[in-house]
Amino acid sequence: MQSKFSCPRGTTDITPFDISRWDNIERISKQILTCYNYKEIRTPLFEETELFARSMGQSSDVVCKQMLNLAAQQKDDQDGVTLSGLSLRPENTASVVRSYIQNGFDRKEPISKLFYIGPMFRGERPQKGRLRQFNQIGVEVLGPNTAQPYLDAEIISLSVHLLKSLGLEKFQLKINTLGTPEDKENFSQMLRQALKPYRKELSEYSQQRFERNVFRVLDSKDAADQEIVKKVHIGLSYLSTESQHYYAQVKEALMNLDVDFVEDQHLVRGLDYYTHTVFEICGSSLGSQDALGAGGRYNNLVRQLGGGDIDAMGFALGVERILLALGDKKVPLSNPLAAYIVPMSEEALNQGFVLMNVLRQENISCDLSYKYSAKLKNVLSNANKMDVHTVILLGEEEMKKHCVTLKDMQQKKEETISIKGNDFSKIINILKERYN
Amino acid sequence: MQSKFSCPRGTTDITPFDISRWDNIERISKQILTCYNYKEIRTPLFEETELFARSMGQSSDVVCKQMLNLAAQQKDDQDGVTLSGLSLRPENTASVVRSYIQNGFDRKEPISKLFYIGPMFRGERPQKGRLRQFNQIGVEVLGPNTAQPYLDAEIISLSVHLLKSLGLEKFQLKINTLGTPEDKENFSQMLRQALKPYRKELSEYSQQRFERNVFRVLDSKDAADQEIVKKVHIGLSYLSTESQHYYAQVKEALMNLDVDFVEDQHLVRGLDYYTHTVFEICGSSLGSQDALGAGGRYNNLVRQLGGGDIDAMGFALGVERILLALGDKKVPLSNPLAAYIVPMSEEALNQGFVLMNVLRQENISCDLSYKYSAKLKNVLSNANKMDVHTVILLGEEEMKKHCVTLKDMQQKKEETISIKGNDFSKIINILKERYN
Numbered sequence: 010m011q012s013k014f015s016c017p018r019g020t021t022d023i024t025p026f027d028i029s030r031w032d033n034i035e036r037i038s039k040q041i042l043t044c045y046n047y048k049e050i051r052t053p054l055f056e057e058t059e060l061f062a063r064s065m066g067q068s069s070d071v072v073c074k075q076m077l078n079l080a081a082q083q084k085d086d087q088d089g090v091t092l093s094g095l096s097l098r099p100e101n102t103a104s105v106v107r108s109y110i111q112n113g114f115d116r117k118e119p120i121s122k123l124f125y126i127g128p129m130f131r132g133e134r135p136q137k138g139r140l141r142q143f144n145q146i147g148v149e150v151l152g153p154n155t156a157q158p159y160l161d162a163e164i165i166s167l168s169v170h171l172l173k174s175l176g177l178e179k180f181q182l183k184i185n186t187l188g189t190p191e192d193k194e195n196f197s198q199m200l201r202q203a204l205k206p207y208r209k210e211l212s213e214y215s216q217q218r219f220e221r222n223v224f225r226v227l228d229s230k231d232a233a234d235q236e237i238v239k240k241v242h243i244g245l246s247y248l249s250t251e252s253q254h255y256y257a258q259v260k261e262a263l264m265n266l267d268v269d270f271v272e273d274q275h276l277v278r279g280l281d282y283y284t285h286t287v288f289e290i291c292g293s294s295l296g297s298q299d300a301l302g303a304g305g306r307y308n309n310l311v312r313q314l315g316g317g318d319i320d321a322m323g324f325a326l327g328v329e330r331i332l333l334a335l336g337d338k339k340v341p342l343s344n345p346l347a348a349y350i351v352p353m354s355e356e357a358l359n360q361g362f363v364l365m366n367v368l369r370q371e372n373i374s375c376d377l378s379y380k381y382s383a384k385l386k387n388v389l390s391n392a393n394k395m396d397v398h399t400v401i402l403l404g405e406e407e408m409k410k411h412c413v414t415l416k417d418m419q420q421k422k423e424e425t426i427s428i429k430g431n432d433f434s435k436i437i438n439i440l441k442e443r444y445n
Numbered sequence: 446m447q448s449k450f451s452c453p454r455g456t457t458d459i460t461p462f463d464i465s466r467w468d469n470i471e472r473i474s475k476q477i478l479t480c481y482n483y484k485e486i487r488t489p490l491f492e493e494t495e496l497f498a499r500s501m502g503q504s505s506d507v508v509c510k511q512m513l514n515l516a517a518q519q520k521d522d523q524d525g526v527t528l529s530g531l532s533l534r535p536e537n538t539a540s541v542v543r544s545y546i547q548n549g550f551d552r553k554e555p556i557s558k559l560f561y562i563g564p565m566f567r568g569e570r571p572q573k574g575r576l577r578q579f580n581q582i583g584v585e586v587l588g589p590n591t592a593q594p595y596l597d598a599e600i601i602s603l604s605v606h607l608l609k610s611l612g613l614e615k616f617q618l619k620i621n622t623l624g625t626p627e628d629k630e631n632f633s634q635m636l637r638q639a640l641k642p643y644r645k646e647l648s649e650y651s652q653q654r655f656e657r658n659v660f661r662v663l664d665s666k667d668a669a670d671q672e673i674v675k676k677v678h679i680g681l682s683y684l685s686t687e688s689q690h691y692y693a694q695v696k697e698a699l700m701n702l703d704v705d706f707v708e709d710q711h712l713v714r715g716l717d718y719y720t721h722t723v724f725e726i727c728g729s730s731l732g733s734q735d736a737l738g739a740g741g742r743y744n745n746l747v748r749q750l751g752g753g754d755i756d757a758m759g760f761a762l763g764v765e766r767i768l769l770a771l772g773d774k775k776v777p778l779s780n781p782l783a784a785y786i787v788p789m790s791e792e793a794l795n796q797g798f799v800l801m802n803v804l805r806q807e808n809i810s811c812d813l814s815y816k817y818s819a820k821l822k823n824v825l826s827n828a829n830k831m832d833v834h835t836v837i838l839l840g841e842e843e844m845k846k847h848c849v850t851l852k853d854m855q856q857k858k859e860e861t862i863s864i865k866g867n868d869f870s871k872i873i874n875i876l877k878e879r880y881n
Binding site for chain 2: 013014015016017020021022023024025026028031032040043044045046048049050051052053054055056057059060077078079080081092095097107108110111112114117119120121122123128130132142154155157159160162163166170262265266314315316344346358359362363365366369370372373374375376377379380391
């Protein structure tokens with residue numbers, strides 16, 4: 010016997026035995042996103058590595074350590090295929106912005122409200138809630154002169170509406186603002202100033218980040234670092250008056266929408282491209298991997314990637330994190346099979362095969378037991394396991410009398426229907442009346 | 446200005462401007478697959494390279510030339526991530542079989558009817574109908590002792606039903622049989638014998654394939670090869686009596702289902718794993734890339750990949766090929782927006798924002814023009830472009846009189862609704878009556 014294969018580390022199979030939870034999340038999300046007038050976009054699953062480096066920041070953990078790159082291909086005489094400098098997408102904002110620029114969305118519509126649902130890839134050490142292939146539901150809103158506090162509030166409240174509709178109850182929305190790039194620079198200088206007295210006490214990791222990207226110190230998982238960070242209070246003094254006003258309006262709009270939030274001045278998000286409003290949603294039961302989703306405004310990224318002066322904001326929710334947070338909550342099953350045809354002889358199998366095809370052409374979901382058995386008990390025990398509405402029995406008696414027996418498996422009652430030749434219209438009508 | 450990025454060669458963006466064609470294909474396919482009692486499975490987008498080599502054949506074009514491999518990652522002190530020997534999936538049969546074995550499907554159900562819809566990856570030279578990231582809709586049916594002619598016919602007729610329901614009219618179903626592995630070996634010997642007199646006249650490519658894998662000569666794109674192949678007639682004499690009987694039953698079952706087919710004795714399919722029934726569906730308008738889909742029975746692959754004695758059969762349809770064959774056929778638009786709120790002052794914007802949120806909570810799809818304008822003409826010309834049912838106007842007059850104007854954009858009529866404070870129930874009722 011040959012050795013068995015397993016799915017690669019940090020990946021999982023979604024089998025029919027658990028697909029309904031995924032189906033449910035995607036169906037509900039698409040319904041809400043459509044209700045908010047967001048339209049789906051699908052970009053390729055790999056892009057130029059440089060796109061991610063320029064958007065997420067050359068020094069970010071993702072770009073430095075977690076990118077899954079494609080191997081350069083050897084040239085072949087006939088096909089001449091060369092591939093290099095490509096990576097699987099670690100997130101989708103850069104790809105959506107690239108597509109927005111390349112396809113000239115700004116010439117087609119004044120504002121683009123986009124959503125995506127799909128897999129992302131990171132070469133991380135796998136752990137609970139952290140996979141190498143994982144799924145995100147995200148939105149990006151782009152358009153010239155669309156930086157408006159109301160839109161920020163719409164986007165944040167959409168993320169909350171999604172999570173609530175998916176069945177999550179206990180989570181916390183944290184918000185903060187980074188202001189303009191100038192404000193952000195002020196913030197980083199004030200942060201360095203405030204951390205200076207403690208610099209020697211910081212972890213090695215944070216000491217390295219101190220000069221290069223001081224915001225990373227605020228994200229540190231080190232307990233001592235976290236204690237130091239708690240002592241630092243900067244307030245909103247790094248913000249220009251205009252940025253303070255913008256932030257105040259975002260908060261007011263959120264309150265108008267009855268969206269609960271807390272302000273967290275240490276929320277800075279791990280990516281370089283954020284400006285102004287940033288937010289994060291944490292579950293209460295997820296341990297260290299507690300972020301269900303996060304997002305923020307990124308008014309300068311489109312220009313940075315070669316496009317025009319386009320304001321933008323977005324967020325992404327982690328589907329695996331949502332599933333973890335939902336725990337074992339039951340998901341209503343998708344529709345059970347309308348009919349299961351059970352032949353008890355070879356002749357009955359022939360007839361059942363034709364009947365099945367007729368029902369399927371009429372959009373009545375059904376299947377056939379290809380292994381016929383003359384033992385009614387065997388036959389029905391299989392059907393019982395299957396979650397089926399009606400069993401259509403083709404036994405010896407039925408074949409003789411040109412009829413079928415319909416057994417309603419929910420109501421535990423049965424009736425006999427006579428058929429003429431291959432005219433199954435009576436059966437079709439009964440099943441359609443019951444299930445459509 | 447920074448340089449712009451493009452999507453990688455051989456990949457495309459699916460934007461909101463053409464997503465409805467994709468939505469349509471996926472929605473209809475899922476509905477039919479569910480009707481046939483097939484359940485969705487999702488495997489990771491990359492697997493061990495060895496899995497594909499062992500299933501598709503070490504010498505197949507796909508494995509030799511078209512695999513997209515992941516680059517091995519450098520070890521990092523903190524995370525210690527290493528990745529090697531992994532490839533993006535070039536097709537999905539091997540992955541589904543791997544998952545079937547790993548998750549012990551055969552202990553959970555006597556027959557597994559599975560489907561998938563998703564991206565595949567090949568490092569091919571891009572051309573019309575041939576992409577590096579492309580999409581397939583496929584099914585795999587696995588289970589011990591499930592090799593039955595009726596099931597073969599069900600699977601083939603399902604592929605035809607799918608294509609017809611997606612709007613395709615002109616295509617041809619070709620079928621053939623390879624028999625058991627012993628029959629297949631007979632076939633290859635007889636084929637070599639028949640081709641021997643022409644061996645020197647074959648293309649260099651086919652001469653190479655002659656010893657290693659003579660079936661590939663039948664697939665050759667070379668015109669001279671194709672002329673030679675036409676002269677070769679082998680009949681079904683390579684088949685055992687049992688295999689001939691099996692094939693005859695498959696054809697009879699297809700006829701019972703009114704599925705049109707032609708027999709093509711030169712149809713062998715490009716992959717090593719096929720046994721018995723194979724089939725291919727070709728469009729009439731696709732030029733050299735004319736296969737819309739193909740499939741066949743592969744009774745030995747599960748054991749070959751480390752599993753038990755499990756019969757199996759499947760097919761895959763190419764979504765991009767289907768879209769090409771459909772041409773510019775119109776796809777009905779998904780639902781237009783129920784309401785678009787147009788404020789004409791800052792005060793009206795405040796009110797419109799709250800109204801929008803209330804409507805969305807009621808599942809009424811709507812959006813708001815965040816840029817208010819006092820000029821009715823500007824405002825309405827935007828709304829006209831948007832494919833929206835009802836415009837909700839919040840003008841100066843309306844704000845004064847505490848009312849809104851509902852403009853039905855289809856029926857070109859309007860009505861004024863008075864509102865009390867933030868009680869929008871009248872508007873909700875009108876919109877729900879109209880669109881739900």
